Amino acid sequence: MEKFTKVTGIAAPMPLVNIDTDMIIPKGFLKTIKRTGLGVHAFDEMRYDRQGNENPDFVLNKPQYRKAEILVAGDNFGCGSSREHAPWALADFGIKVIVSTSFADIFFNNSFKNGMLPIVLPQAEVDLLMADAEKGANARMTVDLEAQEITTSDGHVIKFEVDQFKKHCLLNGLDDIGLTLEKVSAIHDFETKSAQSRPWV
């Protein structure tokens, strides 16, 4: 996994509440064999019409937000099914940070597993960031994971909380597999012992 330290980029406002994983990636795209490449289908039903033409009103289709790396979203982002295709699609689109007042549990965890940082903030601060994001492409904000700070385009600083273990993993680009592999000698010992006690396995 790539290390995540600091992002300075465009934030797109998505004030809709309860954006579910079906909206993020409809089930028609689950037959893929890749994690990558789902970015063009992120928010498919909101982003395109039935013929595949872009809906010009959808935020990520607007010229100023096409390269957004941060989403500022309404409550309960990522609810619905457990499909990991949802964080895959967002990450592939180029999203690195999502800010909301709340996230669905599985989506929240899946995001970290895919190198994205979901940030939970109180309503007032989400509102402030939403207003900043509305300003468009000139409104670049900075998310600094090390310092646990978001700096708005006009220099306003907002502190955020993050699980220290998850922070450590993101900063160092450690995925679960990387971490478990740090314990590879314990796994090896287990296998050696079990070759004696349960040789038939």
Add this chain to the structure above:
Amino acid sequence: MSAPKTLYDKIWDAHVVSEDADGTCLLYIDRHLVHEVTSPQAFEGLRLTGRKVRCPEKTIAVPDHNVPTTEGRETHIDNEESRIQVEALDKNAKDFGINYYPVTDIRQGIVHIVGPEQGWTLPGMTVVCGDSHTATHGAFGALAHGIGTSEVEHVLATQTLIQKKSKNMKVEITGKLKPGVTAKDITLAVIGLTGTAGGTGHVIEYCGEAIRALSMEGRMTVCNMAIEGGARAGLIAPDETTFDYVRGRAHAPKGAQWEAALNWWKTLFTDDGAHFDKVVTIRGEDIEPVVTWGTSPEDVLPISAVVPAPEDFTGGKVEAAKRALDYMGLTPGQKLTDIAIDTVFIGSCTNGRIEDLRAAAEIVKGKKIKDGMRAMVVPGSGLVRHQAEEEGIAQIFIDAGFEWRLAGCSMCLAMNPDQLGEYERCASTSNRNFEGRQGYKGRTHLVSPAMAAAAALTGHLTDVREMM
């Protein structure tokens, strides 16, 4: 002496590689089963990071969800995306050197049928698969559950899983079953009683006289649907029935290793006085042949009952029942046996084994399916299919008018060509009656194989006891 342990405690303890202060454990995985839908991204992840499969010899792959169940599929799968997923599995299995049963192999079939059949699944093991019905393997007294795609990759790379322990739940079925009542009726009756969230956060151990009396195949049917009851896994303590089933299978231990294994397996039971966080008891005599009327596996009723009304429920279930009745096109008060059926599906990892086919054939023998009925039998593996042909069962189905298919998940889920059309109504031996599960706007009634066979003959849901 140490504190009394449950079967779950014992298997768990035997697989802990390391434990953190907050109780998060690294759990060793003995068997990893893989199919084409949830694995491609995991293999891609290995390639991107230059990692290998840690224990290819403990990893078993088979394509099942996407494969057509008609002849010619070895050379051609019409649906482009399905074909690519199957080809990806072919390639991944080869590149990473894992055990593989391609569609050209007679041993190919539904992953949860192939594992036990080949002796990969053994008592006391930890078994995972990127599929929720991995619970099936709990029938052997193995701790078996479904995982997500990131976890599939984690197991491929490390042969372990990061886990926290679940709670213990006991489901006891006392006494004897009445004639016409099967393992499927037990497992549906339990879900009908406890609800689809009844087992959430728990591992269920099924026990009691009626469970002991079941064959291994019946026990697999029971554990298969533990997940529909919300449980993380289902378990049944191994006994002589288990050992007899396992003995001599291709990947079961032999000789001195068999003896050693047997010695350990015989210690795998819940100690007297062990603690369960939740206990449910059902009298075997009270279970009738059941069917589902709605769109959740908890919508279970005895076949002798009538379609319920939304007012029969409370809370959020009132709305859910309304929606289910509307989706299913049913009227409250209608007798369940008056519900006309146009499709019958016998198969799936719940009921696609040889005993299931025998039970259905018993009812069908010498008769014809109702005019206009679409009825199909889809054996759970190529070997089940072969055995049914040897025993003459296949011919009974064919003579009665059933389609006799090749092995796969088939109409259990609408991901391959076997699907329900809009508003078609199916008596199905599978495990999920969700909206759209068997096809867009398709209507599913879950039943046992014998009940499905009876419906195929009469054209409506039928109490199989009247045909015995």
